[in-house]
Amino acid sequence: MLYLQILANGLMLGGLYACIGAGFSLVWGVLNVINILHGSFIVLGGYLAFYAYSVAGIHPFFSLLIAAPVFFALGYIVQSGLVNRMIGAPVLLTLTLTFGLDLMLSNGMLAAFTADFKKVSLDPPLGAVLAGPVVLPVDRLIAMVLALALVGLLYLTLSRSRIGRAIVAVRMDREAAALMGVRVKTVYAITFGLGALMAGVSGPLLAMIFPISPLSGSAYLSKAFVVCVLGGLGSVPGALVGGLALGLAESFGSLWLGPEHATTLSFVLLILILLVRPEGLLGRKGYA
Amino acid sequence: MRRSAYIAAAIFALVALVPLAGEMYWLRLGTIMLMYSILAMSWNFIGGMAGYPSFASAAFFGLGAYAGAVSQKLAMPMVLAWGIAGLASLLFAALLGLALLRLRGHYFAIASLVVAEVLRELVNSATDLTGGGMGLNLPVPRMASVQAQAVFFYYAMLILAAVTLAAMILTTHSKLGFGLRCIKQNESAADMLGVNTTFYKVSGFMLSGVFVGFAGAIYASWVHYIEPPDVFDVLYSIKPVVMVLLGGLGSVFGPLLGAGLYLSLEELVWRRFLEVHTGVLGLLIVLLVVFLPRGLIALRRAPGAAQEKPLSRVKA
Amino acid sequence: MSELLELNGVSRRFGGLRALHNITLSIPQGEIVGVIGPNGAGKTTLVNVVTGVHPASAGSIRFAGRDITRVRPWQAARLGIARTFQVVQPFPEMTVMENVAAAAMFAGSAGYGEEANERALEDLEFVGLGKSVDKPADSLTLAMRKRLELAKSLAMRPKLLLLDEVNAGLNATEVEHALDLIRAISARGVTVLIIEHLMKVVLTLCTRIVVLHHGELIAAGDPAQIINDPRVVQAYLGRRYAKAEPA
Numbered sequence: 124m125l126y127l128q129i130l131a132n133g134l135m136l137g138g139l140y141a142c143i144g145a146g147f148s149l150v151w152g153v154l155n156v157i158n159i160l161h162g163s164f165i166v167l168g169g170y171l172a173f174y175a176y177s178v179a180g181i182h183p184f185f186s187l188l189i190a191a192p193v194f195f196a197l198g199y200i201v202q203s204g205l206v207n208r209m210i211g212a213p214v215l216l217t218l219t220l221t222f223g224l225d226l227m228l229s230n231g232m233l234a235a236f237t238a239d240f241k242k243v244s245l246d247p248p249l250g251a252v253l254a255g256p257v258v259l260p261v262d263r264l265i266a267m268v269l270a271l272a273l274v275g276l277l278y279l280t281l282s283r284s285r286i287g288r289a290i291v292a293v294r295m296d297r298e299a300a301a302l303m304g305v306r307v308k309t310v311y312a313i314t315f316g317l318g319a320l321m322a323g324v325s326g327p328l329l330a331m332i333f334p335i336s337p338l339s340g341s342a343y344l345s346k347a348f349v350v351c352v353l354g355g356l357g358s359v360p361g362a363l364v365g366g367l368a369l370g371l372a373e374s375f376g377s378l379w380l381g382p383e384h385a386t387t388l389s390f391v392l393l394i395l396i397l398l399v400r401p402e403g404l405l406g407r408k409g410y411a
Numbered sequence: 412m413r414r415s416a417y418i419a420a421a422i423f424a425l426v427a428l429v430p431l432a433g434e435m436y437w438l439r440l441g442t443i444m445l446m447y448s449i450l451a452m453s454w455n456f457i458g459g460m461a462g463y464p465s466f467a468s469a470a471f472f473g474l475g476a477y478a479g480a481v482s483q484k485l486a487m488p489m490v491l492a493w494g495i496a497g498l499a500s501l502l503f504a505a506l507l508g509l510a511l512l513r514l515r516g517h518y519f520a521i522a523s524l525v526v527a528e529v530l531r532e533l534v535n536s537a538t539d540l541t542g543g544g545m546g547l548n549l550p551v552p553r554m555a556s557v558q559a560q561a562v563f564f565y566y567a568m569l570i571l572a573a574v575t576l577a578a579m580i581l582t583t584h585s586k587l588g589f590g591l592r593c594i595k596q597n598e599s600a601a602d603m604l605g606v607n608t609t610f611y612k613v614s615g616f617m618l619s620g621v622f623v624g625f626a627g628a629i630y631a632s633w634v635h636y637i638e639p640p641d642v643f644d645v646l647y648s649i650k651p652v653v654m655v656l657l658g659g660l661g662s663v664f665g666p667l668l669g670a671g672l673y674l675s676l677e678e679l680v681w682r683r684f685l686e687v688h689t690g691v692l693g694l695l696i697v698l699l700v701v702f703l704p705r706g707l708i709a710l711r712r713a714p715g716a717a718q719e720k721p722l723s724r725v726k727a
Numbered sequence: 728m729s730e731l732l733e734l735n736g737v738s739r740r741f742g743g744l745r746a747l748h749n750i751t752l753s754i755p756q757g758e759i760v761g762v763i764g765p766n767g768a769g770k771t772t773l774v775n776v777v778t779g780v781h782p783a784s785a786g787s788i789r790f791a792g793r794d795i796t797r798v799r800p801w802q803a804a805r806l807g808i809a810r811t812f813q814v815v816q817p818f819p820e821m822t823v824m825e826n827v828a829a830a831a832m833f834a835g836s837a838g839y840g841e842e843a844n845e846r847a848l849e850d851l852e853f854v855g856l857g858k859s860v861d862k863p864a865d866s867l868t869l870a871m872r873k874r875l876e877l878a879k880s881l882a883m884r885p886k887l888l889l890l891d892e893v894n895a896g897l898n899a900t901e902v903e904h905a906l907d908l909i910r911a912i913s914a915r916g917v918t919v920l921i922i923e924h925l926m927k928v929v930l931t932l933c934t935r936i937v938v939l940h941h942g943e944l945i946a947a948g949d950p951a952q953i954i955n956d957p958r959v960v961q962a963y964l965g966r967r968y969a970k971a972e973p974a
Contacts, residue, residue, distance in 0.1 A: 155517075157517055205701065212704065213462075214516040214517050214520055215464035215652070216656075216704055218464065218520055219656065219700050220697060222649060223697040223699075223700065224693060224697055226689045226692055227690045227694055227697070228693075229689070230687060230688070230689040230690030231690060233686075345528070352518075352521075384532065384536070387529055387533075390525045390529050391529060393521075394525060394529070397521075398511075586839040592818075593818055593829050596818035596819060596820060597816055597819070599780075599800075600812075600816040600817070600818065601818075602799070603778065603801075604801075605801050605833035605835075606801055607801045608801065
């Protein structure tokens with residue numbers, strides 16, 4: 124029966140991880156840029172929710188609606204202003220660029236919010252429901268559902284909308300897409316915006332469950348990496364599979380090795396997978 | 412090569428004179444500068460010459476620091492402990508290189524970054540051996556005075572830096588260096604021309620790790636106390652890259668130039684603004700990458716000129 | 728004349744795709760062998776398998792009596808097999824001289840420095856690039872880059888030279904010049920295998936022709952036999968032409 128609980132925990136966590144990973148994977152897959160800012164965007168989104176709740180009483184679920192456009196705009200501006208200059212530059216430079224931007228953002232957050240951990244403590248707390256022998260905390264449950272809904276929305280956008288189709292086209296073959304009349308630079312900016320949006324909306328969900336601080340950005344970034352490597356780049360279904368797989372791995376890992384080793388386990392998993400299948404479990408060979 | 416050797420000797424002589432000034436502040440600053448020079452030059456072997464964006468410096472540094480510290484804890488003499496640390500880093504780099512150098516681009520970069528995290532966790536858990544999260548105290552070397560100790564460690568780093576620079580110069584003007592440059596230009600073409608790419612890349616990677624491990628061990632002995640988040644800090648992977656970018660990718664003296672410049676800036680400007688220290692570092696990185704991706708050395712050359720000296724003009 | 732290169736039952740699959748199937752052929756020393764066939768016939772795959780870029784899925788390959796079925800590209804290079812690429816692959820930011828010196832020292836056993844430089848200069852003059860030695864490779868025109876590829880191959884002092892569409896993108900004069908070079912190379916004792924689309928080139932240059940189609944060897948022999956072989960005509964032009972042609 125313990126295993127059922129661990130399974131449930133893993134799935135709930137996995138939904139959140141899928142949400143964190145989907146935007147990151149999209150940016151990496153389409154622009155071939157690893158956005159180190161992703162982790163800090165998540166944390167920033169969390170702070171947005173925290174202050175929205177503590178100052179204005181806005182429930183984190185509604186903060187999502189505020190976060191989405193704000194972060195989309197932020198991502199769009201960062202990309203078109205800076206990252207766009209670096210498209211096609213060697214990995215070293217783009218990685219270092221986003222790293223530098225991340226240092227600026229996390230320093231800014233540190234100065235503004237201090238390093239204390241903050242958590243959105245809902246008042247009254249949502250409690251938990253029982254599904255047979257399994258305890259499901261309501262906040263995690265709803266967070267998972269919303270996370271999965273967001274991932275689903277992203278998937279629908281990519282597969283149904285015009286801009287989504289353009290993004291997928293650019294991911295598959297940038298030159299061919301350009302020849303078809305797609306404005307690649309705009310697509311890049313929109314994609315980056317979408318990635319930032321997904322990060323920004325993950326923030327409020329995570330802030331309800333875990334304490335956040337400007338220093339926790341890198342932990343979330345690492346999760347996003349692992350999700351991508353597990354699920355393949357640029358694929359939303361892949362991010363879903365990767366996220367769930369990671370959630371389950373961490374859940375069971377916590378059980379067998381202790382919670383403090385859960386992150387290390389995910390890193391070891393990352394390296395092992397890269398050694399065996401560099402394109403990820405579901406990925407295509409393509410962007411190195 | 413002779414010209415490089417003369418420049419190197421001149422720099423060495425100048426820098427060796429610093430302790431005569433006697434000031435503890437300069438000794439400390441100088442030791443740190445030498446240490447980062449070693450890190451930056453080492454990165455150049457794999458990142459600058461072979462074109463593989465490694466973020467593994469922190470892994471080698473931390474490994475060396477703990478290998479040296481643990482050896483000393485087990486009653487080995489300090490300098491021997493340093494040697495053991497260097498050897499450990501060399502072997503680790505060989506194994507890690509064989510595993511990771513099959514990956515390209517982003518995947519290699521990320522995997523190399525993650526290795527430090529994994530090592531940090533392992534060290535954290537091996538509490539009996541390494542003291543885990545509580546850190547490790549090293550035996551303080553018996554010396555005439557605090558001043559004498561500072562001078563000793565300064566010269567230790569200086570000698571290591573000189574060795575690293577010599578290795579850098581020798582490699583650049585050797586078949587190994589040439590092979591690495593070919594790999595950077597076009598790895599599959601190099602393969603087809605008879606370059607054993609695996610051997611060359613792993614050699615470059617080993618060079619990028621051995622001196623860093625040594626430096627980590629010297630650092631540990633110098634500060635007497637280390638803990639995992641300190642020596643496995645990701646900034647030990649990032650700062651050397653920034654320094655090399657600043658000074659000029661692939662050039663022999665670029666890393667030195669970059670290290671010196673970066674640390675001077677850090678000392679002069681940022682120590683005064685501790686709170687925004689990393690933010691300013693971030694800003695520097697962004698400006699550097701966007702406006703000066705080839706580093707300061709690029710400012711000297713006319714645009715469009717060949718980056719490296721052609722073989723036909725270099726006198727061996 | 729001894730057999731320099733022998734392929735025995737060589738196949739290569741990419742997942743479900745059969746790029747090469749049961750290829751058995753031998754190349755005698757000193758010949759210029761043409762490899763022809765429609766697009767997608769597996770010609771470049773053949774070169775890739777011989778040089779170790781893709782391992783053979785089945786069969787064996789012997790070179791100068793030695794089994795090379797499982798060699799890596801750099802080992803094949805050092806054994807004396809050189810190849811050019813359809814899309815030229817220089818070291819773009821290095822000079823012409825450095826490009827060729829690299830070939831001389833890594834595959835051609837020249838010493839680093841003086842010896843490699845001297846040999847590079849020789850080979851560059853042989854192909855007619857003697858005046859461009861210090862230019863960066865990416866500043867050359869296409870025809871010159873093809874010649875650079877040839878110079879690099881020569882510097883490797885190969886026993887076997889595999890040319891993959893060396894004439895693609897060249898005009899008539901440049902093709903003539905390339906043919907002269909290839910004849911001169913063959914005169915030096917290098918065995919040449921040339922993948923070509925231009926029938927004129929193949930018929931005037933080659934002593935033997937081998938025809939691939941859908942990954943299989945459908946004909947081999949001297950030029951006169953090949954152009955009249957109905958299977959060859961069918962592969963290129965279709966069954967109607969094959970039936971209409973007098974034998």
